[in-house]
Structure formats: C-alpha cells, structure tokens
Amino acid sequence: MAPGTPRTTAVARLRLAAQGLLRGVPPATLDAPATTPQQVVAALGMMQAQDLPQVCWAVGVRLPGAGLSDIHAALTDGSVIRCWGARGTLMLIDPALHGRLMSVTAPRMNAKMAATRAQEDITAPEIARLAEVARERCAGAGATRTELLDAFAASGSSIAGQRGYHLIVAASLHGGIVQGPMEPGSETRQLFMAAGSWIRAGAEVPDARRALKLLVRTYFESHGPATVADCAWWLGIPLTPVRAAVADLAGVLGSRELGGVAHHFAAAHAKRWEHPPGARSVLALPGFDEFVLGYKDRSATLPQEHVQAVTPGKNGIFLRTVAAGGQTVGTWELAATGKQRRGRFVPFGAGEGTGPAAGPARGSGEGSPARAAQVAARIEAYLEFRSS
Numbered sequence: 001m002a003p004g005t006p007r008t009t010a011v012a013r014l015r016l017a018a019q020g021l022l023r024g025v026p027p028a029t030l031d032a033p034a035t036t037p038q039q040v041v042a043a044l045g046m047m048q049a050q051d052l053p054q055v056c057w058a059v060g061v062r063l064p065g066a067g068l069s070d071i072h073a074a075l076t077d078g079s080v081i082r083c084w085g086a087r088g089t090l091m092l093i094d095p096a097l098h099g100r101l102m103s104v105t106a107p108r109m110n111a112k113m114a115a116t117r118a119q120e121d122i123t124a125p126e127i128a129r130l131a132e133v134a135r136e137r138c139a140g141a142g143a144t145r146t147e148l149l150d151a152f153a154a155s156g157s158s159i160a161g162q163r164g165y166h167l168i169v170a171a172s173l174h175g176g177i178v179q180g181p182m183e184p185g186s187e188t189r190q191l192f193m194a195a196g197s198w199i200r201a202g203a204e205v206p207d208a209r210r211a212l213k214l215l216v217r218t219y220f221e222s223h224g225p226a227t228v229a230d231c232a233w234w235l236g237i238p239l240t241p242v243r244a245a246v247a248d249l250a251g252v253l254g255s256r257e258l259g260g261v262a263h264h265f266a267a268a269h270a271k272r273w274e275h276p277p278g279a280r281s282v283l284a285l286p287g288f289d290e291f292v293l294g295y296k297d298r299s300a301t302l303p304q305e306h307v308q309a310v311t312p313g314k315n316g317i318f319l320r321t322v323a324a325g326g327q328t329v330g331t332w333e334l335a336a337t338g339k340q341r342r343g344r345f346v347p348f349g350a351g352e353g354t355g356p357a358a359g360p361a362r363g364s365g366e367g368s369p370a371r372a373a374q375v376a377a378r379i380e381a382y383l384e385f386r387s388s
Contacts, residue, residue: 007258011225011300012326013276014269018222019044019291020062021323022278027062028221028266034063037074042094045218046085046101047290049092052188054286054320059092060385061285067388072182075190078198082179082190084172087236088112090179095199098178100211106173108237113166120163122170130157130167131176135194138177142191142198148177168192209245212237216245220253223294224265231264233296279325282371284332284343284378287318292328302328306348322347322375329371332379343379345372 020027020034020043027034027043034040040062041047049055056071059080063070074080078095085091086105093101117123130152137143137151149164157167171177180193219231232242246253246264254270255262285291292302292310301323302310309331310319319331322345330347 008300009326010273010276011258011263013278014225014265014272015223015291015301016278016281016323016326017272017276018224018266018269019294021283021291022281023064025277028224028269029218036079037063037066037071038079038094041074041080041092042097044222044290045097045215046091046093048089048288048293049082050090051286051288052082052190054288055092057286057382057385058289060382061283061289066385068187068386069388072187075179076181078180078193078200081193081199084109084169086234088169095178098195098199099175100214102173102175103208103211104215105236106175109173110170112236113169117166117170120161120166122163122166126157127167127170127174130155131171131174134168134171134176134192135196138192139194139197142180142193144183144191145189148192209248212241213245213248216242217249217252220246220249220264221266223290224253224269225256225258225263226265226295227261227263227297230295230297234294276326281323281325282374282378283323284375284382285321285323287320289318289321291323292321293318301326303348309346309348322378324371324374332375341383343376343383345375345379347371 016022017025018028020030020040024033026032027040029043030039034043037059040059047055047058056068059071060066060068071080075082080092081095081098082090082092083098085093085101086109088109133151133155134148137148143151145168148168149159152164152167153159159167168177175195177192178195178198179190180198181191183189183191215235216231219234220226223230223234228239228242228246232239235242252267253264254267255264256273257263283291292298298307302321306328308314310321310328311317312319320333321328322330322332330345332343332345334341334343
C-alpha cells in the first residue's frame with residue numbers, strides 16, 4: 001500500500017484503535033479500555049516478547065498509569081505468561097490461550113526446528129523425557145534457567161553449547177513449562193514454571209480447526225485491517241488453513257478490498273472507516289511492538305524507504321519507534337546522562353548522533369517543536385513507567 005493515501009491512513013488508524021493504543025478507545029476485543037495487564041495481553045492474543053523489558057512497555061503503553069511493577073506482578077500471579085508461542089520466538093499470552101495456541105503453532109515450530117535438533121542429536125524420546133523432568137523440577141516454586149539445565153544434565157542429557165537452549169525450547173513446546181515470575185533481583189530473567197500447575201485458567205483445548213478459528217478471529221479483531229498473509233505470518237503457519245478459517249468466519253469479521261486484496265477487521269470497526277480515530281495521536285512505542293511488527297506487510301504504517309532505520313542490519317532487531325497519526329515517523333533511544341537517563345527522538349532522515357535530547361534532529365522535516373514536545377512527553381511517560 002502506498003503510504004500517505006486516505007486508504008492507508010484509515011488502515012493505520014484503525015489498527016491503532018484495534019490494538020488499544022488510543023486513550024479512551026477500547027481495543028476491538030473489549031467493551032471498555034483495558035484496566036489490567038491480562039486484559040491488554042488477552043485482547044491482542046499474543047505479543048512478541050523475546051525482549052522482556054520492551055514487551056513490558058508494549059503492555060504499559062496500552063495501559064495508561066501502569067508501572068513496570070504492575071507488569072511484573074501479572075507475571076508473578078500467573079495472569080500473564082511467557083512462552084514460545086509462534087514463529088519460534090517468545091510471546092506474552094493469556095494463560096487461557098496456551099493450550100489452544102500450542103495445538104496450532106507448536107507442530108509447525110517443531111517441524112522448523114527439526115534440522116537443528118538433528119544436528120544437536122536431540123530426539124523425540126529425549127524431548128518427552130525432559131519435558132517430564134522439567135515439569136517435576138519447575139513444580140512449586142519454579143526453577144531458574146541454570147537450575148533447569150542442571151536438572152537436564154543430572155538426568156543424563158548433554159547441555160553443551162546451544163544444546164541446552166534447544167532442549168528448553170523443546171520442553172516448552174511439548175507443553176511442559178512456561179515462564180512466570182521474575183527471578184529475584186532481575187528485570188530480564190524469569191523463573192520456569194510447570195505449565196500444568198501454573199496455568200490455572202484451564203481452558204479446554206478445542207480441536208485444531210476450532211482453535212485456529214479462534215486465533216484467526218482474535219488476530220483480525222485485534223490487528224485488523226490486515227490480510228490473510230499477515231495473519232499466516234503472525235501465527236507462523238501456511239496460508240491455506242488461515243484462508244479456511246477466514247471462510248468459516250464469514251459474517252463474523254468485517255472485510256474490505258484494498259488494492260485488490262481483502263483486508264479483514266473487527267466487524268464493529270466497519271463504521272469507523274470514513275472517520276478513523278487517532279489523527280492527533282503520538283506514541284513512543286517499544287522495539288518489536290505489535291503495531292509495527294505484527295504484520296507481514298508493514299507498509300501502511302512504515303514507509304519502505306524507512307524500514308532500514310527501524311530494522312538496521314536486517315538481523316531481526318526492531319528499534320523503538322515513534323508513531324504519529326498512525327504513521328511511523330522516526331525512532332527513539334535512551335542515553336545515560338550522569339545518573340539520569342534521557343530520551344532522544346530521531347526523526348526519519350536524521351543522521352545518527354544528531355539532534356538534541358528528546359527532540360528532533362536539526363533540519364528534519366518531521367522535527368517540528370510541537371512534535372518534539374509531544375515525543376518528549378511520551379518518552380517521559382516511559383521513564384516514569386520504568387521507575388514505578
């Protein structure tokens with residue numbers, strides 16, 4: 001989609017609303033704005049979370065007034081969990097979704113990891129055995145990564161090199177463990193918990209077709225307008241089953257053809273197309289945020305010419321971004337100044353290392369004083385979040 005057109009603008013702003021990024025506007029899957037971390041996570045289905053501090057802010061930016069301690073508390077009480085959820089990466093999810101998500105995505109992830117496991121001589125019987133070892137070791141108070149690996153080694157499995165990491169992932173995909181409370185004194189490491197006892201929601205796992213239908217509906221309602229290709233990428237599965245699920249959801253989702261491609265969305269958002277909300281919104285988003293990352297085609301919110309500024313090196317790392325009116329207009333970063341941390345807005349087109357703290361680079365078309373002040377306020381909100 002060409003950026004800046006009325007059609008693209010509507011898509012971008014409807015995504016803001018669907019994802020709960022507009023203050024006072026509930027995400028499409030809720031009747032009112034979210035008031036807890038669990039509601040934020042459940043509304044989105046899952047949130048990419050290989051960088052835990054970043055995903056904590058992804059929840060916080062959708063939950064005005066929340067602090068980092070609130071997100072950690074949700075991990076501690078089990079109302080939010082972290083696991084390898086899709087695409088071979090870690091996700092924050094509502095525990096009630098765990099069984100359904102694994103029934104759809106785990107087979108695909110296991111298939112993609114087969115070659116690596118073969119190289120590491122990791123077999124299916126070993127995975128099944130270690131899943132049980134993990135359940136026993138992580139029951140009750142849980143276990144640190146080191147303690148879990150020690151249990152694997154004590155059971156007779158090699159944890160040399162990257163083999164230990166692959167065994168942990170395999171045990172997680174087997175349904176044995178999830179990540180829960182923070183390790184004492186850490187903001188980046190969690191304890192591993194036995195899934196069977198830690199996940200208290202206990203939602204019945206439907207058959208694979210019903211589970212996929214629920215996940216597809218959740219994706220389009222929380223991320224739409226989006227395409228079948230976007231959804232298939234998000235789940236890490238082929239296009240064909242997603243198309244079948246969309247067909248099953250006919251009449252449940254709204255749909256509009258844009259550029260010859262069907263875009264699906266929450267039916268309740270159909271009336272918002274002509275006057276989409278969020279025109280004056282300014283957001284300081286974390287790296288890996290669903291607003292940018294949650295689509296195969298990101299052109300509606302991130303112009304192609306600026307992709308490299310957000311994902312430098314094309315190594316899978318997404319920098320923190322600034323979105324204004326639904327369009328990504330730059331990145332932001334933190335720098336230490338003595339004992340304090342300050343933020344800096346880097347509008348697209350600005351050279352690295354230029355521009356004042358929390359403000360625009362000189363000469364940038366996106367760097368108006370008003371925009372700089374708005375971004376500075378959003379970065380300050382992040383710093384307050386981190387300290388509370």
